[in-house]
Amino acid sequence: DVKVTQSSRYLVKRTGEKVFLECVQDMDHENMFWYRQDPGLGLRLIYFSYDVKMKEKGDIPEGYSVSREKKERFSLILESASTNQTSMYLCASSLGVWQPQHFGDGTRLSIL
Amino acid sequence: AQSVTQPDIHITVSEGASLELRCNYSYGATPYLFWYVQSPGQGLQLLLKYFSGDTLVQGIKGFEAEFKRSQSSFNLRKPSVHWSDAAEYFCAVAPSTGGGNKLTFGTGTQLKVEL
Numbered sequence: 001d002v003k004v005t006q007s008s009r010y011l012v013k014r015t016g017e018k019v020f021l022e023c024v025q026d027m028d029h030e031n032m033f034w035y036r037q038d039p040g041l042g043l044r045l046i047y048f049s050y051d052v053k054m055k056e057k058g059d060i061p062e063g064y065s066v067s068r069e070k071k072e073r074f075s076l077i078l079e080s081a082s083t084n085q086t087s088m089y090l091c092a093s094s095l096g097v098w099q100p101q102h103f104g105d106g107t108r109l110s111i112l
Numbered sequence: 113a114q115s116v117t118q119p120d121i122h123i124t125v126s127e128g129a130s131l132e133l134r135c136n137y138s139y140g141a142t143p144y145l146f147w148y149v150q151s152p153g154q155g156l157q158l159l160l161k162y163f164s165g166d167t168l169v170q171g172i173k174g175f176e177a178e179f180k181r182s183q184s185s186f187n188l189r190k191p192s193v194h195w196s197d198a199a200e201y202f203c204a205v206a207p208s209t210g211g212g213n214k215l216t217f218g219t220g221t222q223l224k225v226e227l
Binding site: 004040041042043044045048058090092098100101102103104105106 | 121144146148153154155156157158161163202206208214215217218219220
């Protein structure tokens, strides 16, 4: 079974802090994704990566950046956290184009 | 760009009753279609997918979905719901030409099961 592991289930940070969310997958998947999930809005794509050191903006990249130095790890960075970034963040990976995505359990991030 | 509509925000059914969750999409061609389920505190799990071929797709946990091109729909069904099916369900589409692996999700349908 594919395992996508997010480093924290719950995280509380302060406004202005630099926040790192980590995601690791164990199935040698090419593609990795970061989404945020908010009630009534579903999942919205922040960034995705289709190879090491490659990244593309999703639908809501403002205020975020990403890093993929190794194939199995994809990090989401909040450069200067703001309260409107309080949300559930989900990481996913997939083997290739049009293949189903496998999700981690999510990180619930609160910015105070 | 593709879009997905799940018109029902909440649905309540009795255990043992049948279930149908609606999903409509907007896309110029036939997209790739997915249903995911999210249990409380968990990530999303793939229930089933449609790429091509038979328009009735079988998935895990006894779920099935039917692709209807004329109605731009991909509704999820289950003949007899179990209490453990209570969860949030998401329909998603991906472009079949270009666009890579970019999924677009609906806003979800919360299913409550009454015992």
